[in-house]
Amino acid sequence: MRISQRRPLLHLSARVRRAVLTCAALGVAASTVLCAQTPVDAFHWISFHDPKDAPTVQWVTNSLQAEKWTAIREIGVQWDAALVITSERKTPQSAPPQDTYTVWNVSLSKHEAQPLVHGANPRILNWTAFGGANLPELGMIYDDCTDCQTPSMFFTAVYYNIHDHVWRARWVRGDQTAPLWTGNIVEGVTHQQVYGLLTEPNGRQVLGTWSHFDYGKAKPAEDFLFEYSVDPASGLDQTQALGEKHGAEMKVRLCHANPGQADPLLAPLARGQDSEICQELSGGKAATRAGRKPVTTPPANNHGRSVPPGTKN
Numbered sequence: 001m002r003i004s005q006r007r008p009l010l011h012l013s014a015r016v017r018r019a020v021l022t023c024a025a026l027g028v029a030a031s032t033v034l035c036a037q038t039p040v041d042a043f044h045w046i047s048f049h050d051p052k053d054a055p056t057v058q059w060v061t062n063s064l065q066a067e068k069w070t071a072i073r074e075i076g077v078q079w080d081a082a083l084v085i086t087s088e089r090k091t092p093q094s095a096p097p098q099d100t101y102t103v104w105n106v107s108l109s110k111h112e113a114q115p116l117v118h119g120a121n122p123r124i125l126n127w128t129a130f131g132g133a134n135l136p137e138l139g140m141i142y143d144d145c146t147d148c149q150t151p152s153m154f155f156t157a158v159y160y161n162i163h164d165h166v167w168r169a170r171w172v173r174g175d176q177t178a179p180l181w182t183g184n185i186v187e188g189v190t191h192q193q194v195y196g197l198l199t200e201p202n203g204r205q206v207l208g209t210w211s212h213f214d215y216g217k218a219k220p221a222e223d224f225l226f227e228y229s230v231d232p233a234s235g236l237d238q239t240q241a242l243g244e245k246h247g248a249e250m251k252v253r254l255c256h257a258n259p260g261q262a263d264p265l266l267a268p269l270a271r272g273q274d275s276e277i278c279q280e281l282s283g284g285k286a287a288t289r290a291g292r293k294p295v296t297t298p299p300a301n302n303h304g305r306s307v308p309p310g311t312k313n
Helices: 014-026 028-034 051-063 244-255 264-269 276-281 285-289
Strands: 043-045 071-078 081-088 100-107 113-128 137-143 153-161 166-169 178-181 190-199 205-214 222-230 237-241
Touching: 051 071, 051 081, 051 100, 081 153, 081 166, 100 166, 113 153, 113 166, 113 264, 137 264, 178 190, 178 205, 190 244, 190 264, 190 276, 205 244, 222 244, 244 276
Parallel strands: none
Antiparallel strands: 043 071, 071 081, 081 100, 100 113, 113 137, 137 153, 153 166, 153 178, 190 205, 205 222, 222 237
C-alpha cells in the first residue's frame, strides 16, 4: 500500500466528512450560518509519533516537496486543510535560533500548498475571538529577523475559511501583519509603544496599538493609534487609523489591557501598560518620577553664599 496516495480527508470521521461536504454544497449564505460555527474541537495538532497520523504527515510532506524548508515543526488539522509550520536552516552548521519559519496552508484533498507568513521566532499563543466567540482564530506573534539587533514583532490570527476550505492569516501585507513592537531607534526621538488585545461587549476581540513619538523641542509630539479587527458582516480584515476622539478612548483602554487575566496564554498580547505615557494618562506621572531621588549634596564650588555668581559684594 502506497501511503502517499491516501487522502487524509477520507480518513476523517463520518460526521466530519458529512459536515465538510455539506458546507461545500450549501453556498455562501447558508454556510455562513450553518457551517462557519467551527468549534475548537474540530482542530487538532498532529503527533509525529502516532501511527494514525502518519498518513497526514506523509501527505503534507509530499505536498511541500517542491518548497524550501529544513524541518516540519507543526501540523494542525481542521477538516480538509492543514496549518503547517516549517523551519529553514541556512547551513547544517547554523545555530537553530537563526532558523526562519514559514506558515503554510496545505490542502488535504489535493496536493496544494500556499505560504501564509514568513518570519522568525514564531510563538503560537491560543485561540482568539476576532471573528466572534464561535469562530476561534489562532493567535501568533513572530519577529521579522533573527540576525538583526532591533527586530520588529508582528501579530496575526490564522483561521480556517469554511468557504474556500483553506487556512488564512489576518492583516497580511507582504511578510508583515499587524505590527506590535519595533526596536528601531531614531536619534533625538523618544519612542514609546503600547499594545493590547481588547474584548468588545459583543464578545469579539480587537487589537489596539499606540505609538508615541516625542521630538523634544524640535516639534510637537505625535501619537499614532490603530485598531485591527474583523468586519462582522463580511469577515474581512480591518485596519483603522483612529482619530482624536476614538484615539483618546483607545489610549485609556490600552493602558488597562490585560488579556492574560482571562487567558494566561494570551498575556503576551499586552505590553507597555507600565510606560510613562500610560502613567501620565492615569495620573501617575508624579509617582513614577518620584522614584528618582533628589540630589542633596552641594556642588563642589558651593560656599554657602546666596549671592548670584558674578555679583559684587
